[in-house]
Amino acid sequence: PAKHLEIEVDKIKANPGEHVDLELLRKTLKEKHYTAVTLTHVDTSTGVLADVETVSKILQEVSPETLFIVDGVCATGGVKEEFDNWKIDVILTGSQKALATPPGLTLLTFSKRAIEKRNSIKPRTYYGDILKWIPVMEDGTKYFATPSVNLFFALHQSLKDIFDMGLENYFKKHEDLARRVRNAMNELGLKLVAKRPAPTLSVFLYPEGIDDKTFRGRLKDHGVVIANTLAELYGKGFRIGHMGSITKDELLVAVSKIAETFEELGVKVSKGNVINAFLS
Known part of the structure; x- marks a missing residue:
């Protein structure tokens, strides 16, 4: 966009998951x-x-x-x-x-x-x-x-x-849902990309041997859609949002289906532990 508008820019880029220096x-x-x-x-x-x-x-x-x-x-x-x-x-x-x-x-x-x-x-x-x-x-x-x-x-x-909820409570809702999703994915052994993660979405890297299109396609068959990773991380993980009007119950279903899909693809999973991690 900057080039299209003939705006001269300098970029300071950070490595994926890191904050700008x-x-x-x-x-x-x-x-x-x-x-x-x-x-x-x-x-x-x-x-x-x-x-x-x-x-x-x-x-x-x-x-x-x-x-x-x-x-x-x-x-x-x-x-x-x-x-x-x-x-x-x-x-x-x-x-x-x-x-x-x-x-x-x-x-x-x-x-x-x-x-x-x-x-x-x-x-x-x-x-x-x-x-x-x-x-x-x-x-x-x-x-x-x-x-x-x-x-x-x-x-x-x-x-x-x-x-009506209160802005501070709305912020806390995002923080709570982020914590729950990350607890569950940690139980699956997934690595969070961001070293300073936001409360609105999480990006995780796949364990070895998982094909991105196969995983997301199988998950979609279970009724859950997540986003692919971008740029240098393309194909190496997935993005899941926990912002806006999404509810704890909706994310519980998503987390459960993610665990099931990994299990179907040969990853050793304790679905009960994943769900308990989300609920704790």
């Missing part, structure tokens, strides 16, 4: 001025939870004029994101993850200086330009384009449910 970030910011720094709060491919607060502190210390943009797609709603306190300029996310709404909505939050920056540059998009939408948000009688009204109602209901 914060001292390398500090050094890079000292050596060169950047208009913006982008960070993925939860990496969908590995399940790593980024230390957004510390990255923000480094930015404020070394390059306070640099905009801080956070990808919250797998985080927002399931992980604490303190927009003002962490001096974030833009958070972008989707409706379909921890916010427990059908896919189709892009949600963005802008700081005052991010809007000022937008005012100072030539737009690169039309429909997605925040300046086109601000008048509509300020006055619902104004028109720019027809939005997905049905999804707005779905999001409104989901947010109501979340705040």
Whole structure:
């Protein structure tokens, strides 16, 4: 996307499962001025939870004029994101993850200086330009384009449910489900990829001898769909979400079927121990 928009970027990459090197970030910011720094709060491919607060502190210390943009797609709603306190300029996310709404909505939050920056540059998009939408948000009688009204109602209901539960309780729900799933997979001997795992999803590596397509295909026959791993980890493991509206009972079924599938493929499994680990 950056190349398509003719934006020059430098990448600081981490090894799969690891957090970006914060001292390398500090050094890079000292050596060169950047208009913006982008960070993925939860990496969908590995399940790593980024230390957004510390990255923000480094930015404020070394390059306070640099905009801080956070990808919250797998985080927002399931992980604490303190927009003002962490001096974030833009958070972008989707409706379909921890916010427990059908896919189709892009949600963005802008700081005052991010809007000022937008005012100072030539737009690169039309429909997605925040300046086109601000008048509509300020006055619902104004028109720019027809939005997905049905999804707005779905999001409104989901947010109501979340705040009725209480945001802190909603965070704790994600932490509890993550712990249960990881306890169960640990009983199966599966290795968690992330060294700093997020509470919204988990990524596990297969034991030796398990073929990815065979495993996920057999599991799908049992009524459970999980995602394949990506990039360098492609074919080496699977990803399982435990965010949004998913329940403990639904995950118990998934964990049970995962254990059964491994057993069918020749892995020695104590299904009772796996279930007890999840329930404990």
